[in-house]
Amino acid sequence: MAAHAAPPAGRHEGASVFEACALQALFDALGARGYRVVGPTIREGAIVYGDVTRLADLPVGWTDVHEPGRYRLARRTDDAYFGYVVGPTSLKRFLFPPEERIWEAHRDGKTFSIRELPADAPKTAFLGVRACELAALGITDRVFTGGAVRDERYAARRDAAVIVAVNCAEARGTCFCVSMGTGPKARAGYDVALTELLDTNRHDFLAEAGSEAGAELLAALERRPATQADLAAASEASSRAAAQMGRRLDTSTVKERLQANPNDPRWDDVAARCLSCGNCTMVCPTCFCSTIEDATDLRDTVAERTRKWDSCFTMDFSYLHGGSVRDETRTRYRQWLTHKFATWVDQFGTSGCVGCGRCITWCPVGIDVTVEAAAVGAGGQRNEVNDGHD
Amino acid sequence: MIEPVGAFVPRLYRVDAAHRETHDTATLELVPQEGDAPAYRPGQFNMLYAFGVGEVAISVSGDASDPSRLVHTVRDLGAASAAIAHLRRHAVVGLRGPYGSAWPMDAAEGGDVLIVAGGLGLAPLRPAIYHLLRHRGRYGRIAILYGARTPSEVLFGRELARWRKRGDLDVLLTVDRAERDWHDDVGAVPLLIGRIGIARHATTALVCGPEVMMRFTVAALREAGLGDDKTYVSMERNMKCAVGLCGRCQYGPSFVCKDGPVMRVDRIANIFGVRGI
């Protein structure tokens, strides 16, 4: 099943509606087809991707609070299955593991031999994927498989993935997918897209197939065709989410301003706050930088190569001839923000940011990229308050 | 028949010859264990792997028209490069490549070529020099300006003397300081540019050396009236995957492993010399 190769939604059949509890049948259908289902679960006070086999594994009736540098879970007044937005983990963790051994070498007298280790690519269904994450998938597909050299390990895991997207019915304090043109409605790149329809009278899912595989999965469920009222309710949910964006960013001049102003005083300003901790790069669904580590056992007979996540915020990242090219927080932050919003466009044709807001939420000092990206090259106008409204 | 391998997996090569160039620099001639060495263009590099130690990006320093081997001049600068620089004949190394962009040997045809090298920078330029000399008739005036630290650290000294003897190219040498038996110049290498005089509309300059040396040289070339679109430098940044996937070698919007290392100065003029890019 190759969701990323799927034609746009709507070509596979009309939308259908099933009762919320019938979602269990979707889990069962996936399980029967040999898929591990990975979806939102609560662990250590956060909603993170984990194994899901039963409806109760989902954060039913929970929601999340997002503010710059602050994240909390809170109880909802209803029993929505997907009444929250994004957590600190994204699909990146599964498709591009934080640590992966790539090959092993064995010494043999004067020479040695190298054995490539096959990629771990289990069939995995990702449930609860938001529009911003779908956009991030499109971006990482471009990074890892769109160039002259493909990351075959990522490609294998991607091919073994089924995507069950969920359309957000609400937005949170750090969301800005509308500004980045990535949401809140999922438009492409999924096998199935679900919209939760919940009020006093009903608890259903509107389901749309985005691929042959998705249509085939939905066929295993008890459902009925969607009515105009159902479609309107789903549309209203997306509009509601779009109106609740926590942040806003005018993207029309951001690339030019960031690239033309490497010495803007704003970089010093943000550097005074930034801890260079790299949280932003870890939670970001598109940050892809890595390192290669070569190690050997104590007897120097077996060596192995491991690829690991890395961050442009480390001193090691730009190490060259005895020192780092980016030896100040200022230049490292500048690299990250300029890459994300500007040079990414030169490299891959789109912005690297999907407006998910994770970096704002999980920055320990609450640095807000929508504020910083607006401030550089804007002639000293400080725009500290950005509540997403005009 | 070579099995295609994943992008991160080296092929095995044997050291066929190892020459010591200076106290910390050696030239290795590498021959593949199986099959033929890949073709490459002057200016490209390979990732050389020393078992258990690590990998390092090294430009090819040999003659690109010789298909039998890959020649690399390696300086002992860190764990991996030290391990490789000290290898002897018959040792086995891993190699991935060739990667990167090349010196503009075709675009430079029909005009003068100015080679400005500093220190180890002469090594990535040597394949370009071999090409120029092999096809001497396609180029106008050729001048090699080379700066080294001291006379004992001049790279490829015997070859430089041979090239000088040819009579159909200029070879100017300078060092940062010298003792009695040095008969060439002493002083910063950009000073040599003022001495030779260049035809500003018909010269291509190829520059390679420490980044500071390249900055001073580009400044001197600009002062001599040479356009940034005629000047090429060989950039260097932290390199791990060498195939555009790890993100480390980014230089502005470019990946040094794919869009470089050879870069035309007008394309990087807005970031060349900006601190921390």
Place this chain on the structure above:
Amino acid sequence: MDTIERVLLEQPFLEGIDPAAAHLLAACTRNVRFERGLYLFHEGEPADELYLLRAGMVAIEIAAPGRAPVAIATLRQGDVVGASWLVPPYRWTFDARAVETTSAFGVDAACLRSKCDADGRFGYAMMKRFVPVLVQRMQAARFQILDVYSKRSAL
């Protein structure tokens, strides 16, 4: 106009010089020649003559006890040798040796300084030519200090 004055006008260092200024300068100038291996001057000696090289090569050197002299700069045709004549106490701070047999114009420093003092415009015209040379030397010297080709260099 005598030969020295005519040949002075051809020097790239004096390109575009006002003929009256060249005349003043020529009055302080003589032809000199140093056989290979001879010293133009030694550290500590009075800096009473500066040299505008016409042909050959000169190495600027410094000697320390117990070791051979180290050359830190070489100058060739068209270059000016000497800067200490410009500043009191007018004493050379380096040695200058002819690496090849060298012919030059020797300019009497006291003569040139007194003409600069007497005629401000002439003085300024001279300084406008000497200062860029000194700046270029300083930049080159700074580059050399950075020791960019060494393993443990500052850069």
